[in-house]
Amino acid sequence: xxxxEYNVAVAGATGAVGRQMISCLEERNFPVKxxxxxxxxxxxxxxxxFNGQEVEVAELTENSFSGVDIALFSAGGGTSxxxxxxxxxxxxxxxDNSSAxxxxxxxxxxxxxxxxxxxxxxxxxHIIANPNCSTIQMVVALxxxxxxxxxxxVVVSTYQAVSGTGLKAIEELTxxxxxxMENTPVExxxxxHQIAFNCLPHIDVFLDNGYTKEEMKMVNETxxxxxxxxxxxxxxTVRVPVFYGHSEAVNIETRQPVSASEVAALLExxxxxxxxxxxxxxxxxxxxxxxxxxxxxxxxIRDDESIAxxxxxxxxxxxxxxxxxxxxxxxxxxxxxxxL
Numbered sequence: 229x230x231x232x233e234y235n236v237a238v239a240g241a242t243g244a245v246g247r248q249m250i251s252c253l254e255e256r257n258f259p260v261k262x263x264x265x266x267x268x269x270x271x272x273x274x275x276x277x278f279n280g281q282e283v284e285v286a287e288l289t290e291n292s293f294s295g296v297d298i299a300l301f302s303a304g305g306g307t308s309x310x311x312x313x314x315x316x317x318x319x320x321x322x323x324d325n326s327s328a329x330x331x332x333x334x335x336x337x338x339x340x341x342x343x344x345x346x347x348x349x350x351x352x353x354h355i356i357a358n359p360n361c362s363t364i365q366m367v368v369a370l371x372x373x374x375x376x377x378x379x380x381x382v383v384v385s386t387y388q389a390v391s392g393t394g395l396k397a398i399e400e401l402t403x404x405x406x407x408x409m410e411n412t413p414v415e416x417x418x419x420x421h422q423i424a425f426n427c428l429p430h431i432d433v434f435l436d437n438g439y440t441k442e443e444m445k446m447v448n449e450t451x452x453x454x455x456x457x458x459x460x461x462x463x464x465t466v467r468v469p470v471f472y473g474h475s476e477a478v479n480i481e482t483r484q485p486v487s488a489s490e491v492a493a494l495l496e497x498x499x500x501x502x503x504x505x506x507x508x509x510x511x512x513x514x515x516x517x518x519x520x521x522x523x524x525x526x527x528x529i530r531d532d533e534s535i536a537x538x539x540x541x542x543x544x545x546x547x548x549x550x551x552x553x554x555x556x557x558x559x560x561x562x563x564x565x566x567x568l
Contacts, residue, residue, distance in 0.1 A: 240302040241267050245325060254279055272287045288307070307326070308324045339368060361547040361548075365524045366543060367453050371454060379481070391547060392431075392467075473544060486539065488530050525543070525544045
């Protein structure tokens with residue numbers, strides 16, 4: 229019997245993540261019977277390639293999902309709030325990359341290496357949420373440690389690439405870098421300050437508690453994905469002048485004693501993780517090495533000498549791939565294999 233194929237839609241197809249979703253579907257040989265590429269009216273008529281064919285972009289509307297089995301959304305929270313329920317009404321399952329549905333108790337929040345069985349909860353709203361990019365790579369590295377030793381507390385500082393903001397941010401970093409090198413005026417529109425040759429401790433909006441929305445996403449999403457409300461998490465998220473690849477300095481305090489060597493040995497055999505840790509030879513994870521790849525890279529694994537049961541590590545991944553598009557397609561693969 230021939231394997232089942234699925235009618236797939238990509239909403240937000242012309243954006244950085246949408247384009248990568250299309251590539252990931254192709255690279256991973258997802259069983260696509262037909263594909264719809266959807267975007268705002270500004271992009272209607274543009275053509276994108278999928279499996280050697282040019283596909284014309286259509287306008288995203290409430291009626292776009294008739295006959296669609298799975299829709300991958302990367303079009304922003306407002307768009308997801310508006311159109312995901314319409315897709316669900318047509319019997320389509322939405323895998324959404326925005327923050328719109330992540331903390332909805334009736335919507336699974338899934339990282340396939342961590343909580344694949346959570347996908348089973350999709351029928352409540354026919355929506356599955358893809359976590360924040362910085363949360364995804366962190367929990368891929370944390371979950372094996374949590375399962376073996378228990379994690380009491382996490383302190384994380386991120387160094388996040390501009391591609392997390394989108395194509396316009398990539399263009400802004402490019403333009404500002406050129407302007408600085410040519411000693412011409414720097415123009416800024418995406419970020420409130422120059423990003424070239426700078427670091428901005430400001431991702432998303434500031435909240436009343438002094439944290440940014442991005443920082444609180446990491447707190448709340450980590451607890452939901454790892455199904456443990458007792459994990460204490462605090463985050464500082466920083467935008468850095470890197471095009472692709474988020475880096476994170478992660479400090480953890482475990483409930484049971486564990487050494488850095490034991491953590492390294494555990495992560496060596498953990499799904500989706502590659503340990504890159506030979507500092508004596510200048511070998512450690514770098515965003516330029518993670519770019520274009522789907523693994524989460526972990527290095528600088530060492531004991532925290534300031535507290536008992538403390539571990540420090542450095543975690544790097546491609547934010548557009550594993551942090552967004554690849555994770556979304558992996559969720560769709562679980563849906564296709566086990567539930568549809």
